[in-house]
Amino acid sequence: MLRLLASGCARGPGPGVGARPVVGLCHPGLRQSRQASDAPRNQPPSPEVVARSVGVCSMMRLPVQTSPEGLDAAFIGVPLDTGTSNRPGARFGPRRIREESVMLRTVNPSTGALPFQSLKVADLGDVNVNLYNLQDSCRRIQEAYEKIVAAGCIPLTLGGDHTITYPILQAMAKKHGPVGLLHVDAHTDTADEALGEKLYHGAPFRRCVDEGLLDCKRVAQIGIRGYSTTLDPYRYNRSQGFRVVLAEDCWMKSLVPLMAEVRQHLGGKPIYISFDIDALDPAYAPGTGTPEIAGLTPSQALEIIRGCQGLNVVGCDLVEVSPPYDLSGNTALLAANLLFEMLCALPKVTTV
DSSP states (O other): OOOEEOOTTOOSSSTTOOSSOOOOTTOTTOOOOOOOTTSOOOOOOOTTTSOTTSSOOOGGGOOBOSOOTTOSEEEEEEOOOTTOSSOOOGGGHHHHHHHHGGGOOSOBTTTTEEHHHHSOEEEEEEEOOOTTOHHHHHHHHHHHHHHHHHTTOEEEEEESOGGGHHHHHHHHHHHHSSEEEEEEOSSOOOOOOBTTBSOSTTOHHHHHHHTTOEEEEEEEEEEEOOOOSSSOTTHHHHHTTOEEEEGGGTTTSOSHHHHHHHHHHHTTSOEEEEEEGGGBOTTTOOOBSSOOSSOBOHHHHHHHHHTTTTSOEEEEEEEOBOGGGOTTSHHHHHHHHHHHHHHHTSTTOEEO
16 A cells, blocks of 8 residues: 655654654545645744754654645655656655755745745655656555645645656646646656656656646746757647747846746646756756756746746646755755745745
8 A cells, every 4th residue: 555654854753743654645534624724834943943953854844744634735755766867866856855945944035925824834754656666656656646635735746756747747637637837847858758668757748748637738848958869859849739938048037027928828727837956057956867058047946936926836846856966965955945935836825
């Protein structure tokens, strides 16, 4: 039976935390939860009261729970890199992102967002993936996320390679129907196959199109770049109705005007945000598996995510952080910050 396990570095006393792994998201008696907006809310401890080196290693040192019951949103790790095509290591991404998240605080003065005063948020640990079987891992991920979504909880995912977005979107579509997609990446991830395999981190959105999981007229891909084997590598995407924004069209400019167009394009229906850290230039995010030069800047990444505020965001992920290639920890630190920005952009988050 699938288990959602508290991350190995995040077990400890706290609300909803047991001393041993507990069968959580696949429990047959799981009931659909009410939204927790009026329930007591979790608050990350202030570094003015609790030193950053103190406490269990959860996202923002939030309580670790084994069930999404009663949560409005939750951070979940998917430590899988079996689908990588170049440098591995993304299986260690969730843990490293959690470690760097101690630098985060509870309020976003730049946007006025007050996420922890608006939503009940916790860390749900990691999906218990099967590192020896990619298909089985995808099944486990889909089942775990179906339980999260059924409980009315918005998932914010710490990857893991980009293969994981495919089973997550299977779960999303089961509840919401085909969803819009904001995909920030150096690569389109719409290849059909590689080495005879149709399931790997270069193909998740091709599989999503094949299964009707995406509302293709509401898909925007930003930051795309790199060399190719053809002169028209984006033909498939545009033929499906995707808007493809190349990185070179983003150079040396603010992306606020672009995001105004993207907001109109995505509309008010459910959307999913999938952010591959390799969208950023490797000068800022070297710790990833398939880096491409001349990418986005961190400030542009903030503009993209902040531009989603007010949209009907039903889930998010941040993928492809590979700690073995991130010697300074800056890639994971950047990822942790972007996940916090995604939390701040969720529906029902109060802004002042």
